[in-house]
Amino acid sequence: MAPHLEGHDIAFNASDRKSWKKYARSMDEYLRPYNDGAQERKNIRCTQDSYFMQDDLEESAERKSCQFKRSWLGECSGLQDPHYGYSQGRPCVLLRMNRILGYLPGQGKPINVSCGVKKGPPEALGEIQFFPKSIFDMKYYPYYGKLRHVNYSSPVVAVRFTGVQQDAHIHVQCKLNGKGIINDSPTDRYLGSVTFTLEVGA
Numbered sequence: 550m551a552p553h554l555e556g557h558d559i560a561f562n563a564s565d566r567k568s569w570k571k572y573a574r575s576m577d578e579y580l581r582p583y584n585d586g587a588q589e590r591k592n593i594r595c596t597q598d599s600y601f602m603q604d605d606l607e608e609s610a611e612r613k614s615c616q617f618k619r620s621w622l623g624e625c626s627g628l629q630d631p632h633y634g635y636s637q638g639r640p641c642v643l644l645r646m647n648r649i650l651g652y653l654p655g656q657g658k659p660i661n662v663s664c665g666v667k668k669g670p671p672e673a674l675g676e677i678q679f680f681p682k683s684i685f686d687m688k689y690y691p692y693y694g695k696l697r698h699v700n701y702s703s704p705v706v707a708v709r710f711t712g713v714q715q716d717a718h719i720h721v722q723c724k725l726n727g728k729g730i731i732n733d734s735p736t737d738r739y740l741g742s743v744t745f746t747l748e749v750g751a
Contacts, residue, residue, distance in 0.1 A: 550723075550743050551579040551643040557743070562750035563638035572640070576633050579643060580626070583619040583702060591700040592616040595688040600653055603693065612693040617702045623680040625707030638749045639711045644723055645703045651691045659684040660727035662706045667722040667744055674719060674747075675712020682706075685725075713749045721747050 552559065552575035561569035581587075595601060595615035603612045619626050625641035627633055633641040644662060646654065654660045662683045666674050689704040708723065724732040724742040732741030 550645075550745065551575055557745035558748075559640065559642070559745060560748035561635060561640075563636055564751060566636070568750075569632070569635035569640075572635055573627075573632050576627055576641065576643065577631075580619050580622070583617060583622075583705070585618045585620050588616040588618050588702065592702060597688055598659075599687055600657075600690050601688050602691070610697070612698045612701075614698060614701045615688050617689070617704050621681040622705065622707040624678070625680050625709050634709055634711075638713065638715065638751065639709060640713070640747070640749065641707055641709045642723075642745070644706045644708060644743065646685060646725065648692045648701075648703060650694050653687075653690055654685065654725075654727060654730070655687065656728040657687075658728055659687055660725050660730060662708070662723060663726055664708055664721060664723040667720040669717070669719060673714040673717050674710060674721065675714065676710075678709040678711060680707040680709070710747065710749075713747060716750055717748070719747045721745055 552572040554571055554575055559572065561572065592614045593616065601615060606612065620628060624630060625633060662679065664677055665671060683706060685704050685706065692698055692701060722742055722744045730741050734740040
């Protein structure tokens with residue numbers, strides 16, 4: 550996830566620029582490779598909603614990658630609002646799945662993302678928005694590895710917390726939901742999900 554600085558804790562006061570500047574900078578760095586110009590130069594436009602199989606190419610041949618443009622992240626793209634909502638107390642967080650060679654997530658159906666309160670009152674989070682939508686599209690899979698999939702851009706789901714209860718220490722969990730996805734392992738708490746704390750002051 551991004552921002553990812555002091556572990557998985559996000560705490561700031563909207564009116565104190567110093568308290569959230571580092572988060573905005575972390576988001577900027579994370580999204581730089583997704584700039585529309587770079588994506589248009591290096592990657593192709595994919596429209597199909599199915600896995601992008603390229604197994605028929607020679608082993609060493611470079612695999613094509615689907616575009617994932619920063620502008621698709623709307624209010625969490627940093628383009629209209631360079632502060633990613635932090636200055637308004639409506640922070641954005643970016644989620645991506647770890648890259649696994651050859652993995653076809655969801656067994657033919659898109660993987661969906663949901664976020665909620667892990668500990669505490671569920672209403673503490675308020676409304677949540679997802680950009681471009683709350684799924685990981687199948688066209689970005691499988692991943693063929695660093696050497697062959699040179700310009701591969703992992704798809705991202707941006708989550709915007711628009712009504713976080715102020716001055717509350719909220720444990721947030723975002724999960725992957727889909728066929729074949731394990732998100733409630735008792736032994737590996739990072740499998741299929743990410744947990745972080747959110748504390749927003751005025």
